[in-house]
Structures are given as C-alpha cells and as structure tokens.
Amino acid sequence: MDMFSGIGGFREGLRRAGGFECAGHCEQDEHAERSYRALFDTRGEWFCDDIRKADAGSMPDFELLCGGFPCQSFSIAGSRHGFADPRGTLFFELARVAEARKPQYLLFENVPGLLNHDGGRTFAAILDTLDGLGYGVEWQVLNSKDFDVPQSRRRVYIVGYLDARCAGKILPFRETNDAAPAALRDGAQGSWVYDPAGVSCTLSASCGGFGGRTGLYDVSGGVPIKEATKKGYKMAYPGDSIDLAYPRMNTRRGRVGRQTAHTLTTDATQGTLEPRPVRTPLVSSPERNPSRTGKPGAPMFTLTTKDRHGVLLGKRIRRLTPRECLRLQGWRDDRIDRVLAIQSDNQVYKQAGNGVTVTVVEAIGRRLADVHNELEAMDKA
Template sequence: MIAATIQFFDLFSGIGGFREGLRRAGNFVCVGHCEVDTYADKNYRLLFDTEGEWYCSDARTIEPERMPDFDLLCAGFPCQAFSIAGKREGFADARGTLFFEIARILEAKRPSYFILENVPGLLSHDKGRTFCTILSTLSELGYHVEWKVLNSKDFGVPQARKRVYIVGYLDFRCAGKVLPEPETNGAALVQIRAGSQGKRVYSPKGLSCTLTSQAGGMGGKTGLYDVGVPIKENTKLG
C-alpha cells in the first residue's frame, strides 16, 4: 500500500482507463485531464467526479505554467500512427508527433514519475528507430526508463490485449524492476450460443479476443457476451 498520496495528471485520458486503475490502487488523486474527443470526455465526466479539476481539450495547446503541479503523468498517447492495423506513418502522422507534447510537459513540469502506454507495434516501427527516439528523448530529460509488453489476460482481465508500458522516474532510489510479471493465464472463452462471428454469444468468464476481422451483426468485431447485467425499469416522473 502506498502511504503518501500521489497527485497525477491524466493526459490523452480517453474514458479513464489509467484513472480507474489508479483509483483501484488507492492513494492517487487526479488534478486534471486532457482529452480531445468530445464523446470520450463526456463519458469520462460521467464516470469520474471532475469538479474543480484542471482541463484542456488539446494537448498541443497546453501551457504547462497554467497546469497544477503533479507527481505522476499518465499518458496513453494515440497509437494509430504505430499500430499494425493502421498505415504506420509514425512521426509523419500528426498523431504520432503527440509524443513530443508529452516530452514538452515533462520538461516543464518535472513530475517524479510517468507511465506511458501504446501498442506493441511502437517497438518495431521504422526498424526500432521510433522507439529509440522516444527512449533517447526521455533519457535526455533526466528520466530513468523501464519498459515492457504486458498482456491484459495475465492480470485477471477476460481479454487478450497486448500493450507496451513505459515507466519513468527521476529518483535513482526507484531503480530496479517496476513492471510486474504475469500472474495467471486466462481460460479460453466458452461459447454459449453458436453462429457466425457477429452473432455467436460467449460467456464472459473466459478470455476474449480484442478484435477480429470485420463481420456482420452487432458483435461483428468482438462477438457478443452474456454479462447478466440487471435491467432497470423505466419510471415516470410527475
């Protein structure tokens, strides 16, 4: 258990994956977030109490001197420029250059720690040169960096989703292994209703695919799941 409260900023926050994880860990307080997608931000605000927190929609317009101080920067920076599912244009894609917004904020704010997340394709992009540039940039800012590819299925999540996590810290006393080793191997999904992809139904107790090739039906990309969520009855007011 972490004794002291750590304040963090949620950059490229999406709907709050980092924030939920830190909430569950305990002793973390969010001081603000940044998200350009209005639909994602709307969901973020529904899921978390953001009253009084600092906010900016576009990371490129952030003025670090206006940001609150924080100990930890979290950033799942856009992956489309590096994903094997995309064109892999890297830094030639405007979304790929958003990493340098992270570097700009780190240089100005000097938080003690950061956690970055992206697709594993980042490691091999441009024969590794892109990842080398990222590591070199972070090192030049004075951070000690550890990175590792982790799969969500190894940590109790019913889904196989590999991501590379990059952890950085300023204090030499943090040196050593930070990222965890896998704990468990997920069980395969149990199919409870047969059919073509997009129509078959799975039990949520097993390990699911992340995405499949596009297919018809409501579950065309991921399949359908019987999650057993209770349905609330509609009520009339007045």
C-alpha cells in the same frame, strides 16, 4: 495528470490502487469527455481539450504524468506512419509537459508495434527524449489476460522515474498466463468455469456493427433480457454476458487471486456443440475456408479494424454487447451503468476499444505507490 484520458481508464485504475488523486485531464473527443465527466467528479480540476494547446505553466502540481498517446500510427493494423503521422508526434507533447513540470513519474501506454516501428528507430527516439529529460525508463509488453480480464490485449507500458532507486521495482511483471484453457468447475453445459486463459479477442475502437460480433459467453448474472434483446443483440440468449464476479480461487497452476469467467459455451438447447472462433465470416463460409475458423474452445482471433470476427455455434453468430466490451477492459457494472445511460452503442464500442485496461493500470499503480512510499520513508529515516 491524465493526458489523452479517453473515458478514464488510467484514472479508474489508479483510483482502485489507492493513494492517487487526479489533478486534471486532457481529452479531445467530446463523447469520451462526456463519459469521463459522468464517471468522475471533475469540478475545479484543470482541463484542456487539446494537448497541443496546453499551457504547462497553468497546470497544478502533479507527481505522475499518464498518457496512452495515440497508437494508430504505430499499430500493425494501422498504416504505421509513426512520427510522419501527426498523431505520432503527440508523444513529444507529453515530453514537453514533462520537461516543463518535471513530475517524478511517467506512465505511458501504446501498442507493441511501437517497439519495432521503423526498425526500432521510433522507440529509440522516444527513449532518447526521455533520457534527455533525466528520466530512467523501463518498459514491458503486458497482456490484459494476465490481469483478471478475459481479453488478449498486448500493450507496451512505459514507466519513467527521476529517482534511480526505482529501477526494477515497478516493472517487470514476471507471471504470465499462457496455459491452455482448463476447467475449474465442471457440471452441466453452461455451468463450466475456466481459468482466465479462456480469453476474448483484442478489442478495437471500430468493433461496432459486424466487427463487434466477437463472442458468445454464457454466465450467471449476465445482461438483463431487455438489454440482450435490444436491436443488434436479438441472437443473444437472455443471460449471455461476461461476468467477473466469481469468487477468487486457486487454479491448477497454483495461482491465487485470479478471477474467473465462463468459457465460450452453448445454451442447453444446443446439445454438446462447442463454439468456434471465426475470422471474417462474411467473406466466405467457415466450411469452405477452414483457416478462418478456430478449433472448438480456442481463444478468439485478435480483433482488428479490418477483419471481422464472430463465434460459430451451429449457424448462430452474435456480437459482444457494449457492457461486455467495457467489462473486458476491467470496468465494473456500477461504473458501466453511468456510461451506458448517456452514450450510443457505437460510441461505447469505440470508447472501450480506445481505452486502457483498468486492471493493468491498477496493478502498476499499486507497485508505483509502494515504491514511492518506500522512498519517502527512506528519505525521512
């Protein structure tokens, strides 16, 4: 059951993991809901536009309850009002559904600020609530850059289960990706390939306009010239994009199965200049305020709803395209095409920033499915 579904990041990740079938979803934003229905066949499924109005008794049977409950009230970038904010109380709507239907598993996502909000009392209340419903609970802060996308996006994932034999088998993930950028393939400028440590800033829902000027990526097979030169991207070179279609290869740290993307780089006509990440470039020039400018080749500053970000290359700064933002959330181009065909750029920026990273959900889903199948086999033996 896909609650606070957005455009369907949970559903897409579990679909890729295999063995999951969605029983229904809930989403209040009409634009996100339009994208969801363009991405998935929802005919005959249960639906509700407001979880507060959801009749748990009318829901079909389901074994996994998913939800990225609204995070603005817990985010460092937000007001951090927590449960005092009406959005913060929506967690208890998930708990209400869980109490009524008793699914075997829970999978929730939120910002890391949830853990220390109000001195930890907010998270303690969440744990106490789930414990009272009979769930064992484990949680971990995972970074999307460790799951085959070049975006630094730290989120806390909460897993609940009714069967104590699940303990320690879904979380934690122990491998992290903290290495400095290292070249895997050198050569002419613009053809270098780096390991996934060359990451972008964290996407947020308000990354449209100047707030979305967050990167310059030069890779093969990028966005079409028509898309790259449309209004808002006129400073992008034809072919600029993020492309995760490179063959999987071993990194110098011995990992297998990491997809790679080009690091921030320059067009051949720009010589050997290296791009530099810039925070709030409109406030003051990078030259006069060096603390707002990273070193050449450094990762992007984390994108928030208040700061504005860009990439300095000589005098050029350009924003990420909507396609790139969805790629950074793990969506593949054939799926992205369906969203771009029906949504404005601003809506796509919002939907990408509000979403969950598909590849992270896929990895958790694979583990959850393995554990579930293992327990079923044990019970039948």
